[in-house]
Amino acid sequence: MRKLRFHPCGNFKESYDQELSIFDTDFGRLWMIIGLVVLFGVIPFASGTYLLFILNTIGIYAIAALGLNLLIGYTGQISLGHGAFFGVGAYAAAILTTRAGFPFWLSVIAAGVFTAAVGVVFGLPSSRLKHLYLLIATLAGQFILEYVFVTWKTLTGGAEGIILSEARLFGLNLRDDRTFYFIVYVCLVVLMWTMVNLKRTRYGRAFIAIRDNDRAAEGMGIPIFLYKLLSFSISSFYAGVGGALFAYHMMSITPEPFNLWLSIEFIAMIIIGGLGSIPGAIFGTVFIVSLNEVLSHLTEYLMNVGVSTGAAITLAPLKEFVFGLAIVLFIIFEPKGLAEIWRVIRSSFRLWPFSY
Amino acid sequence: MDFFMQLLVNGISLGLLYALSALGFVMIFKSSSVLNLAHGELLAIGAFVFLVLSAWADLPIIIAFSLTLIGTFFLGFLVERLFLRPLIGEKLIEVIMMTLGLGIMFKGLLLFIFGGDIHAYPDFLPEGLSFELGNIFIPSVNVATFVIGILFLIVFGFFFKYSSQGIYMRSVADNQPAALSLGVHVRRVFAMSWAIAFIVAAISGIVLGIINGVNVHSLSAVGLKVFPVVILGGLDSIGGAILGGIIIGLLETFTGGYISTSLREIIPYIVLVIILMVKPYGLFGLVEIERV
Numbered sequence: 001m002r003k004l005r006f007h008p009c010g011n012f013k014e015s016y017d018q019e020l021s022i023f024d025t026d027f028g029r030l031w032m033i034i035g036l037v038v039l040f041g042v043i044p045f046a047s048g049t050y051l052l053f054i055l056n057t058i059g060i061y062a063i064a065a066l067g068l069n070l071l072i073g074y075t076g077q078i079s080l081g082h083g084a085f086f087g088v089g090a091y092a093a094a095i096l097t098t099r100a101g102f103p104f105w106l107s108v109i110a111a112g113v114f115t116a117a118v119g120v121v122f123g124l125p126s127s128r129l130k131h132l133y134l135l136i137a138t139l140a141g142q143f144i145l146e147y148v149f150v151t152w153k154t155l156t157g158g159a160e161g162i163i164l165s166e167a168r169l170f171g172l173n174l175r176d177d178r179t180f181y182f183i184v185y186v187c188l189v190v191l192m193w194t195m196v197n198l199k200r201t202r203y204g205r206a207f208i209a210i211r212d213n214d215r216a217a218e219g220m221g222i223p224i225f226l227y228k229l230l231s232f233s234i235s236s237f238y239a240g241v242g243g244a245l246f247a248y249h250m251m252s253i254t255p256e257p258f259n260l261w262l263s264i265e266f267i268a269m270i271i272i273g274g275l276g277s278i279p280g281a282i283f284g285t286v287f288i289v290s291l292n293e294v295l296s297h298l299t300e301y302l303m304n305v306g307v308s309t310g311a312a313i314t315l316a317p318l319k320e321f322v323f324g325l326a327i328v329l330f331i332i333f334e335p336k337g338l339a340e341i342w343r344v345i346r347s348s349f350r351l352w353p354f355s356y
Numbered sequence: 357m358d359f360f361m362q363l364l365v366n367g368i369s370l371g372l373l374y375a376l377s378a379l380g381f382v383m384i385f386k387s388s389s390v391l392n393l394a395h396g397e398l399l400a401i402g403a404f405v406f407l408v409l410s411a412w413a414d415l416p417i418i419i420a421f422s423l424t425l426i427g428t429f430f431l432g433f434l435v436e437r438l439f440l441r442p443l444i445g446e447k448l449i450e451v452i453m454m455t456l457g458l459g460i461m462f463k464g465l466l467l468f469i470f471g472g473d474i475h476a477y478p479d480f481l482p483e484g485l486s487f488e489l490g491n492i493f494i495p496s497v498n499v500a501t502f503v504i505g506i507l508f509l510i511v512f513g514f515f516f517k518y519s520s521q522g523i524y525m526r527s528v529a530d531n532q533p534a535a536l537s538l539g540v541h542v543r544r545v546f547a548m549s550w551a552i553a554f555i556v557a558a559i560s561g562i563v564l565g566i567i568n569g570v571n572v573h574s575l576s577a578v579g580l581k582v583f584p585v586v587i588l589g590g591l592d593s594i595g596g597a598i599l600g601g602i603i604i605g606l607l608e609t610f611t612g613g614y615i616s617t618s619l620r621e622i623i624p625y626i627v628l629v630i631i632l633m634v635k636p637y638g639l640f641g642l643v644e645i646e647r648v
Contacts, residue, residue, distance in 0.1 A: 078449060125632040132391050132591075135452065136583050137632050140625035143580075147622040260580075264460065271453055317467030324461025331454050332442050 020200050036189070044181045052177040054293060059184035060245045062285040065269045066195055066278065067238025072267070073276030074204065075231040076211030081122060081138035082266045084145035085236045087258025089115045089243025094162040094253055095155060104248065108187075111244035112237045118145075119236025123229050142260055149255035161254035164247060175251065184245055191238060195278055198234075207231050211276075268323055272330050274337025283338040291326070295319045363613045364606070369498040371605020372505055373564060377578050378585045378597040379508050380557035386516065386592045387525035387549035390440075390451050394459030395557065396579015400466055400572050402428050402558025403565040407475055417478075424562070425555050432554030436547045444542060445532070459576070466572045474569040477562075497567050504563065505598055508556070512594050525549055529592070584624035587631055590638030599639065 013019050023029045047055065068082045092111035096102040102110060122141035125133060149156050156162065198204045206227050209217040218224050247253050265288055273284020295318070334340055381395045392398070405427050409420035439458055443451050516522040527535040528545045536542050561575060568574055585604050589596025604624050612620035631638065 072449070076449060078452060122629075125629065125636070132448075132452075133587075133632055133636055135391065136587060137629060139580070139583060140628045140632075143622055143625045144629070147618075151618055264456065267453070267456065271457075275449075317464045319464070320460050321464025321468060324457045324459070324464055327457030328439060328454060328461060331450055331457065332439070335446075335450060 022196060022200075039185060039189075040182065044178050049177055052181055054289065056177060056181055056184050056249055058285055058289045059181075059188045060242050060249055061266075061269065061289060062242075062282050063184075063188055063191055063245065064239045064242035065266055065273070065281040065285045066191060067235040067242070068266050069270045069273075069276070069278065069281040070195065070198075070207070070238070071231055071235035072270060073274075073280075074199070074211060075207040075228065076214075077228060077231065078135040078267075079138040079232075079235070080135055080260070080263050080267070081141040081145070082235075082239055083258050083260065083262030083264075084142040085115050085119055085239040086243040086246065086262065086266075087149060087253075087255070088118050088145060088236075089240030090247040090253050090258070091149065091156055091162070091243075092240065093244030094164055094247045097164060098162060108241055108244040108248075112240040115240025115243065116233040116237040119239070120229055120233050123232030123236075139260075142263055146255060146259060149258065156255070159254065161252055163252040180249065184249075187241065187245065191241065192278060192282075199278075203227070203230065208276075265323075268327050270337075271327055272337055274339030275335075277337065277339035279342065280337050280339030283342065287326075287338060288323075291322065292319070295322065359613065363609045365494060367606035367609035368602055369494075369501065369605070370609060371602035372498065372501045372598075373567065373601070374578075374581060374585045374605055375598040375601025376501055376505050376508070376560040376563055377557075378582045378589070378601055379505075379512070379594060380553045380560060381579075381582045381586055382589075382592060382594055382597045383512065383556050384549060384553040385529070385586070386594075387529055387553075388546055389448070389529040390455065392553070393452060393456040394462060394579070395582055396576035397459045397462035397466070398554060398557035399561035399564060399578060400570075400575035401431065401462060401561070402554070403561035403570045403575060404466060404470055404572075405431075405558065406562045407470075407477065407565065407570050411475070411478055421562075424558055428554040428558040429551045432551035433547055435554070436550035440546065440550065441543060444546060459579070463572060463576050470572060472571070472573060474571040474574075476569050477566055497563070501563055501567075504559065509594055509598060516594075521545070521548060581624060584628040584631075586638070587628055587636075588638055590640040593638070593640035596638055596640035 023032070043055070044052065064082065064086050068079065071077050071079050071082075089111045092114045093107045096107040096110055097104070122138055123134070125137040150159060152158075199208075206217065206222045209220065209222060210224055210227055210231075214224055243258075269284035269288045270281050271284070272287050273282065274280030299319075330337055377395075377399055380398060381392055384390055384392045384395075402424065406420060406424040409415050409423050410417060413420070415423070435458070439454060440451070443454055516526060524535070524540045524545045525548070527538070527540055528542055528549075532542060535545075564575060564578060581604075585600040586597055587600075588603060589598070589600025604627070607623055607627060608620050611623045
């Protein structure tokens with residue numbers, strides 16, 4: 001057995017392999033295994049129905065946030081249409097199961113692929129344009145897709161939406177939150193593993209090169225347009241898979257949730273979590289979904305207490321205010337987001353008591 | 357034919373509104389190359405400050421109007437100082453995110469204070485401005501919009517072309533490090549450009565408020581309509597913003613009148629995507645040739 005690796009007291013990497021390694025030390029690997037055991041062995045059995053529902057929501061949004069993180073955090077292209085792409089995934093999955101009778105797993109994958117194709121269409125303007133313009137193009141995409149959801153009644157059911165039939169996988173009923181938990185988190189872990197490794201390939205490095213300096217990247221022989229489109233389609237694929245799971249999670253979909261606000265929430269997730277950080281995307285999702293829950297419970301509580309229902313109604317916009325404030329404060333004080341805070345906490349433990 | 361004429365007049369007046377609301381946006385982009393996603397909220401802030409001063413505090417219109425301008429000017433300074441100054445020299449993506457966050461924050465705050473209802477200003481425009489063209493009535497608000505738009509075009513055209521402050525602003529927008537090294541006071545220019553943009557947004561917001569009523573949701577939605585307008589006209593062209601606004605306005609009313617009302621809301625964005633693919637720098641925008 002090879003020697004166990006511990007934290008060195010500095011940066012002593014001798015080869016590119018070491019630079020590319022995912023785990024600096026063997027403790028990292030150990031923690032990952034512990035984490036997986038807790039994720040699949042403890043949490044689903046220890047939490048109640050409500051908590052499971054929230055956890056599933058977190059897992060689904062985290063998948064989409066990972067995709068957006070690839071686009072914004074790694075490739076440096078801002079998208080304001082991620083919520084609509086999420087919706088495309090949801091509708092694709094719902095239509096494929098109800099109309100074409102696709103099984104669950106196939107509809108999820110097909111939804112991802114279809115969303116990736118839609119993403120490419122709206123990513124095309126990026127061929128000639130910098131991120132400013134791409135942002136505007138995706139904003140237009142958001143509105144156009146929303147319009148399609150509402151008006152293409154024969155396919156999407158218009159404002160009434162689509163109700164999904166009961167889905168089964170390996171004979172298990174997916175309506176059960178605990179079963180669905182396993183599916184969501186297996187998807188999340190697989191997609192996260194893919195993303196971590198994507199970052200280490202030539203594609204991942206090309207994305208980062210485009211973000212840091214697109215002219216230099218072009219000079220080094222990276223076909224920027226193709227890579228931007230690739231990044232766009234991978235990001236949309238993640239959104240599509242997330243959306244498909246969302247459709248099965250909710251069991252019925254309407255155009256309403258897939259509005260601009262959802263796109264903004266996704267952006268908030270990855271800014272608060274930390275741009276260009278994979279754990280950051282997860283942290284950000286947990287933060288935003290919990291914030292949503294806490295704020296909506298607070299309003300509900302205030303309504304029930306009946307101090308005055310007027311106060312509770314005026315409290316509702318506070319949610320937007322807190323969202324905006326969180327984004328603003330994170331950009332000013334901790335631009336690297338929760339991931340950086342997490343890293344600081346970790347290394348202060350590691351260096352204790354001689355933090356030099 | 358009457359229907360057509362009516363649509364034409366409606367389209368032009370709607371387009372002038374869009375043009376007017378796009379001016380503040382172009383102003384910020386031209387002076388600091390920041391894509392301001394909080395523009396709709398800036399319009400709303402101006403409109404609500406004027407509402408408080410004119411309708412609630414019952415001040416005379418002229419005093420309320422000048423106080424609004426002074427107030428939003430300093431508000432602009434404050435916002436720049438608190439939120440945007442820390443980002444000078446940072447990547448553009450963070451500044452855009454910041455404006456997005458600011459927009460959400462302002463919207464939440466305004467909704468919290470004023471609620472989602474539609475408020476109205478007292479009637480103060482002189483009736484003498486309105487006139488009849490053939491058998492179509494053009495209300496004085498639209499005439500005022502037109503006059504204000506042209507006034508802005510002239511004033512800012514000269515400002516950016518000849519005044520030293522305007523030239524500083526253009527230099528900062530073009531290349532921040534180069535401007536810094538040539539001795540341009542970038543921080544002051546930033547502060548100035550945000551303060552002026554707040555004023556412009558306030559004036560546009562007030563005009564929008566006179567016509568459609570003061571409502572947080574509708575005003576912040578106008579902030580998103582600005583994008584097709586400025587892309588069509590060219591992101592940094594004030595004349596382009598006015599022409600783009602009129603074209604988008606006409607397009608909306610004609611689509612609404614002849615094709616379908618539900619398509620009306622979405623047609624500007626469809627046009628936007630097409631323009632981005634065909635002529636990305638718009639009609640009058642500065643073409644940056646960069647083969648990357």
